[in-house]
Amino acid sequence: DVKVTQSSRYLVKRTGEKVFLECVQDMDHENMFWYRQDPGLGLRLIYFSYDVKMKEKGDIPEGYSVSREKKERFSLILESASTNQTSMYLCASSPAGGETQYFGPGTRLLVL
Amino acid sequence: QKEVEQNSGPLSVPEGAIASLNCTYSDRVSQSFFWYRQYSGKSPELIMSIYSNGDKEDGRFTAQLNKASQYVSLLIRDSQPSDSATYLCAVNMRSGGYQKVTFGTGTKLQVIP
Secondary structure: OOOOEEEEEEEOOOOOOEEEEEEOOOOOOOEEEEEEEEOOOOEEEEEEEEOOOOOOOOOOOEEEEEEEEEOOOEEEEEEOOOHOOOOOEEEEEEOOOOOOOEEEEOEEEEOO | OOOOOOOOOOEEEEOOOOOEEEEEEEHHHHHHEEEEEEOOOOOEEEEEEOOOEEEEEEEEEEEEEEEEOOOOEEEOOOHHHHOOEEEEEEEEEEOOEEEEEEEEOEEEEEEEE
16 A cells, blocks of 8 residues: 655644655655645646656745655755645655555645 | 636535536646645545546446546535535646646535425
């Protein structure tokens, strides 16, 4: 059974803080993704990675960065959190060549 | 035009009826299509994938694909209150040299007991 875990279910941060969201998958998947989900806007891709040390911008990368030092771990970094980054953040993984994505439980981030 | 378009709903159907969820997409050469279900407060989970024109059945679920019309649908037969959720259509598309899955905004389904 594929398991994708995220470091926090709920997080409250202040404007300007640096925020780290961690995602770990245990199925040796090559591909990992970070999305944010907002009402009426659906799932929007922030960054993705098809290999260790590799990263590619998604549709809305501004204000975010990522790190993938190990295959199983993909971190999303908000360098200086802003109120418009309040959202649900979802991590997903998929095997190489596979298109089915397996999602983590999500982190609901509130930036005050 | 949105890359993947769905009616946001809510779509209300009585228990036992057929629920029909629709999705259109913009990339003519897309080859892979998915339906995810997302319960309130939970993360999406895959329920169906379809790659060829026509119908694909899995239990009470049938996915239908028409590539000429750039249209994919999901039928849920004998709808149950437990089917109440948001259904996300997803399409594998080319983007910047990569293939990536693009999600629609989802259709909220309410099954009335």
